[in-house]
Amino acid sequence: MGLLSKKDSKLILDPLADNNPITIQVLGICSALAITAELKASIVMSISVLFVLGLGNVVISLIRNIIPSKIRIIVQLTVVAALVIIVDLVLKAFAYELSKTLSVFVGLIITNCIIMGRFEAFALGNGPWKSFLDGIGNSLGYGVILIIVGFFRELLGSGTLLGYKVLGDPIEKTGVYAIGYENNGFMLLSPMALIVVGIIIWVQRSRNSALIEDH
Amino acid sequence: MENRTDKNTYTLLFAVAMVVLVGALLAFTSSTLAPNIKTNKELEKQQNILYAMGVNENDESSAVFVSTDRVESLFKEYITKQLEVQGGAVKKNNQAFLIDVKKEQANAKSGRVRKLPVFIGEKDGKTYHIVPIRGKGLWDAIWGYVAMDDQMVIQGAIFDHKGETPGLGANIKQRFFMDDFVGEHLLDVSGNFKGITVSKSNADPKNDDKTDNEVDAIAGATITGDGVSAMIKSDLKLYLPYFKSLNN
Numbered sequence: 001m002g003l004l005s006k007k008d009s010k011l012i013l014d015p016l017a018d019n020n021p022i023t024i025q026v027l028g029i030c031s032a033l034a035i036t037a038e039l040k041a042s043i044v045m046s047i048s049v050l051f052v053l054g055l056g057n058v059v060i061s062l063i064r065n066i067i068p069s070k071i072r073i074i075v076q077l078t079v080v081a082a083l084v085i086i087v088d089l090v091l092k093a094f095a096y097e098l099s100k101t102l103s104v105f106v107g108l109i110i111t112n113c114i115i116m117g118r119f120e121a122f123a124l125g126n127g128p129w130k131s132f133l134d135g136i137g138n139s140l141g142y143g144v145i146l147i148i149v150g151f152f153r154e155l156l157g158s159g160t161l162l163g164y165k166v167l168g169d170p171i172e173k174t175g176v177y178a179i180g181y182e183n184n185g186f187m188l189l190s191p192m193a194l195i196v197v198g199i200i201i202w203v204q205r206s207r208n209s210a211l212i213e214d215h
Numbered sequence: 216m217e218n219r220t221d222k223n224t225y226t227l228l229f230a231v232a233m234v235v236l237v238g239a240l241l242a243f244t245s246s247t248l249a250p251n252i253k254t255n256k257e258l259e260k261q262q263n264i265l266y267a268m269g270v271n272e273n274d275e276s277s278a279v280f281v282s283t284d285r286v287e288s289l290f291k292e293y294i295t296k297q298l299e300v301q302g303g304a305v306k307k308n309n310q311a312f313l314i315d316v317k318k319e320q321a322n323a324k325s326g327r328v329r330k331l332p333v334f335i336g337e338k339d340g341k342t343y344h345i346v347p348i349r350g351k352g353l354w355d356a357i358w359g360y361v362a363m364d365d366q367m368v369i370q371g372a373i374f375d376h377k378g379e380t381p382g383l384g385a386n387i388k389q390r391f392f393m394d395d396f397v398g399e400h401l402l403d404v405s406g407n408f409k410g411i412t413v414s415k416s417n418a419d420p421k422n423d424d425k426t427d428n429e430v431d432a433i434a435g436a437t438i439t440g441d442g443v444s445a446m447i448k449s450d451l452k453l454y455l456p457y458f459k460s461l462n463n
Binding site for chain 1: 226229230233237240248251377382383385420421434435
């Protein structure tokens with residue numbers, strides 16, 4: 001991180017662990033539950049959010065002094081929706097295959113509370129460069145959790161990773177299925193994502209007691 | 216002191232300016248890119264139709280279409296006839312692939328007779344009758360193309376969706392699901408139309424029984440699966456008179 005000052009690199013590194021958007025700020029939970037049934041979707045979603053949050057934070061930060069505070073949420077929503085739709089249209093025209101993979105995520109990105117949350121909490125009060133770093137940092141932190149959850153849900157739920165049958169074939173009974181292992185279909189359903197996120201939060205807080213709030 | 220940006224007139228003007236600006240930007244982008252998007256969609260339709268009859272670049276486990284720069288010439292090569300079925304009448308229509316299934320379904324609802332496209336494909340001496348289907352999944356539209364022989368036995372199928380849940384309903388476009396349909400009969404033993412049900416309880420996960428009118432469902436994708444069953448039943452049934460006329 002030679003290019004960045006200590007403060008700037010903190011903006012990127014903090015959200016990865018000690019100020020993680022999902023496990024600490026509890027933002028973006030809905031999409032973490034919805035699309036983590038397989039690893040590939042988690043990765044695609046993480047990259048999309050990285051792009052939108054990085055760019056959106058810069059745009060909001062640039063216009064932060066002229067946004068009327070009474071309708072700032074609507075303005076934020078408009079900015080993110082416009083960004084996502086333009087990207088979607090450009091992909092449809094020039095990279096059709098890619099756009100088909102992403103189209104499912106468009107709605108999920110616009111309504112992702114992590115994006116609105118960072119606009120509101122950071123971009124409205126900070127300059128464009130800092131906001132950009134904050135966007136990148138938070139989407140990386142979001143992506144890390146998504147990928148961890150996606151990894152376990154796909155592995156335990158379908159016995160595959162990125163579509164490859166790493167545990168053998170459940171129908172032909174090869175690999176671990178030969179000794180009586182069964183996929184846990186419950187892992188594919190959203191409630192298990194919540195439980196996996198809960199376990200991550202538990203592990204994280206037990207390792208760093210400073211994260212536990214006082215009551 | 217009141218902030219300049221807190222004033223009502225400012226708020227109102229800002230809102231109006233923002234809506235106009237963003238609206239104009241989106242409209243401009245959309246209309247500039249519209250021709251490109253339209254071409255892409257038409258090519259995709261042709262890729263889908265070819266895929267259903269087995270003209271594709273599938274590897275062992277994933278579904279791969281023929282490339283976009285070859286699709287038009289391959290479409291001309293393999294699709295020997297494009298037909299339009301309306302009421303009892305069958306006529307040739309070389310632009311049948313442009314028939315909008317969504318519009319025709321809406322027409323049928325308002326009482327008009329629906330135009331049904333059929334694509335006749337020839338490959339290795341076999342004739343395929345390929346037809347489009349369209350229905351509802353959990354979140355949004357699902358659609359597909361089904362290639363059949365003249366006995367309404369499925370020879371190939373491709374499904375796609377607009378917004379089904381990744382990892383669950385979205386898996387209807389995976390090979391393991393689509394390939395299950397190959398060889399399945401749409402008619403029962405006595406020749407009545409029965410369709411194919413995406414079943415959670417068919418006790419036939421390897422899909423060895425091709426005449427049970429059932430394929431194995433995807434866990435966690437019940438409503439999308441029901442949508443697939445429903446669109447197969449409702450849309451393919453309409454082609455029954457066409458297939459009857461072939462066999463007379």
